Amino acid sequence: MKISYIIENIIEAKTNLLRNMPRTILTSLGIVIGITSVIILVAITDGAKNIIEQQLVSLGAKTIVLKPIGRTASGVYRGQAADFSQNELKLMRAIPSVEYVSPIVKTSNQISYRDIVQVVAVVGSNEDFSLINDWPTASGAFINRIDVQDGAKVCVLGASVQKRFFGAEKSVGKQIRIDGISFRVIGHLTEKGLTPGGRDQDDFILIPYTSLNRWDYKGQLYGISNIIISTTKTTNVDYAKFAIRKMLREQRGLLKDQFDNFQMVSYENVTKKILQTTTILKVLLSAIASISLIVGGIGIMNVMLVSVTERTKEIGIRITIGATSKDIIFQFLSESALLSFFGGLVGISLGYTLSHVASGFVGWPAIISTKSIAAACLFSAFIGIFFGIYPAYKAAKLDPIKAIRNEE
Amino acid sequence: MSNKTVIELENINKIYQTGKNELQVLFDICLQIYEGDFISIVGPSGSGKTTLLNIMACLDRPTSGRYLLGGKNVKSKSNDDLSKLRNKSIGFIFQSFNLISRHTAIENVQMPLQYSDVINKKERAQKALECLELVDLTNRAKHHPNELSGGQQQRVAIARSLINNPDIILADEPTGNLDSKTSKDIIDLLKKLHESGKTIIIITHDESIAKEAMDTIRIKDGRII
Known part of the structure; x- marks a missing residue:
């Protein structure tokens, strides 16, 4: 079929539809309402899905926790296991789907500031800690890459430590002593509160993990016992785990029949299930909205049937002077497809606007993807063609002798 | 005239089936x-002349008999x-003009080209x-049919019948809706085309029109007499 033939039919269909504007608008109303509701519902559920995903991420949906573990061939755990090396840490960072890598070295030490002396948990980590845990500073700065490189004597206080040692006083720039060694406070973290188990998450001091070994060396080095990794996307967790495992086994020269001497914990299965639920919800809601699209399609079919009846004489003339059934079918299909496509366009812009209104009601942002807009366009044109087939076929099958005698 | 037959009807019968009758x-x-x-072709109404024309126009099929168009x-x-055949080889002129009212004269004239190979606008x-x-009628090209007189509309229809340069022109009571003065113009036009x-x-059922033709075929009760 030639392009010019299609264009010619579409232009003729456009002229016809414009000639009877009120009817065109009323006919496409069904499609408008259908597409509008699909767009709104998809936008709202996509928005909900996004919020749920964000919450899951803050609950650790993107994170993988690595721990050293030893296990014998019989499955019995050995006590001693290898810590992670600096080199392994570096290699993990190089894995494409890995975004942040944060080592965790936990200890507890005597902290003193002026006359206050307490034993507090000290966590050695790096600059990624704040990003992985989505844990910004309330004031001052977090430790940076250079602090970690240099093993600088700087620290960041948890909110509870800040309260106990400084109260409302400014801590940034002050020196505190950790086991007698002076550290400069460069910031303190926002409050996270208690865990469901009642543990105070804010009761610790964070320092570069490289500093730990420099000042606290008492014949034994602190190894990297835990690593927290976050991936670029929740869906990348599986791949990242695979790549990390492969890398670690190679680094450690583990043979095929040897078990891993490390362990990875992640929640991707839980995440998958929850996101699946929101997808089911989305499909369900758009299926309900699609019912109005079908009703709209039937409306188009109705009007096209009326249009064929009205134009019986014209069809008779056209067939007489040489139109084939293909020509007639295409003429009427162009009209119903254009009618529906027009309804689709109006529906998209209406749905776009109303999604933002609806998002105000439900209280979370609506997300309108180009994918859903493209799908709406295609679907409305499809409806127009599908429901236009019967009227167009009916027109093409008219007997020209009888049709031409029909009075307009 | 040449000896080449353009239309050849052999023992054409047409039977309409209405229920059991x-x-x-x-x-x-x-x-x-x-x-x-x-x-x-002349005959009283109900004589079968329109059915005969429809068969010659390939709009209807005979119940039996052989029809050769251009051999x-x-x-x-x-x-x-058959649609394509009509488009190329037959021009149609009707009693009621049969122009499409929402198109202008020139658009009506062009319409058969829409179904032919001419795609260049x-x-x-x-x-x-x-x-x-x-x-x-060049000065009426942009007019719609309802802005034209009956004679003008019929002339537009004649222009439409000529657009694909067909060999045969079939006219079904072309002057039936026109006054005698305009009828004469239309017949003169047809004569010019014949020349x-x-x-x-x-x-036609009008004897004065019929005698303008070279030959007249009379039909009565479905038979040529």
């Missing part, structure tokens, strides 16, 4: 029309093939203008 409207029609003929049997052709408009010039080499078949 059979109604035969044409009985063993045999007819040969040569290239360049100007034939009128080719049309029996085995599909409806779409300029070429189409050019051809349509030439045909309008033949019927002396330019077209085969013209005109159906």
Whole structure:
């Protein structure tokens, strides 16, 4: 079929539809309402899905926790296991789907500031800690890459430590002593509160993990016992785990029949299930909205049937002077497809606007993807063609002798 | 006139089936029309002349008998093939003009080209203008049918029938809706077309029109008399 033939039919269909504007608008109303509701519902559920995903991420949906573990061939755990090396840490960072890598070295030490002396948990980590845990500073700065490189004597206080040692006083720039060694406070973290188990998450001091070994060396080095990794996307967790495992086994020269001497914990299965639920919800809601699209399609079919009846004489003339059934079918299909496509366009812009209104009601942002807009366009044109087939076929099958005698 | 037959009917019968009743409207029609003929077919209403024209126009199929159009049997052709055949070889003129009211004169004239191989828009408009010039209506090209007189509308229809340069022109009571003065203009136009080499078949019940043709075929009760 030639392009010019299609264009010619579409232009003729456009002229016809414009000639009877009120009817065109009323006919496409069904499609408008259908597409509008699909767009709104998809936008709202996509928005909900996004919020749920964000919450899951803050609950650790993107994170993988690595721990050293030893296990014998019989499955019995050995006590001693290898810590992670600096080199392994570096290699993990190089894995494409890995975004942040944060080592965790936990200890507890005597902290003193002026006359206050307490034993507090000290966590050695790096600059990624704040990003992985989505844990910004309330004031001052977090430790940076250079602090970690240099093993600088700087620290960041948890909110509870800040309260106990400084109260409302400014801590940034002050020196505190950790086991007698002076550290400069460069910031303190926002409050996270208690865990469901009642543990105070804010009761610790964070320092570069490289500093730990420099000042606290008492014949034994602190190894990297835990690593927290976050991936670029929740869906990348599986791949990242695979790549990390492969890398670690190679680094450690583990043979095929040897078990891993490390362990990875992640929640991707839980995440998958929850996101699946929101997808089911989305499909369900758009299926309900699609019912109005079908009703709209039937409306188009109705009007096209009326249009064929009205134009019986014209069809008779056209067939007489040489139109084939293909020509007639295409003429009427162009009209119903254009009618529906027009309804689709109006529906998209209406749905776009109303999604933002609806998002105000439900209280979370609506997300309108180009994918859903493209799908709406295609679907409305499809409806127009599908429901236009019967009227167009009916027109093409008219007997020209009888049709031409029909009075307009 | 040449000896080449353009239309050849052999023992054409047409029977309409209405429920259990059979109604035969044409009985063993045999007819040969040569290239360049100007034939009128006359008969009272209900005599079967329109059915005969429809069969010659490939709009209807005979119940039995053989119809050769331009030497080719049309029996085995599909409806779409017949549409294409009509588009190329037959021009139609009707009593009630049968123009499409929402299109202008020139658009109506161009319409058969929409179903032919001519896709170039300029070429189409050019051809349509030439045909309008033949019927002396170039100044009405942009007018809609309801802005034209009956005679003008019929001239537009004639221009439309000429656009694909067909060999045969079938006119079904072309002057039936026109006054005698305008009728004469239309007949003169048809004569002019005949002189330019077209085969013209005109159906009428008006004897004064019929006698303008080279030959008259009379039909009564489905039989040529």
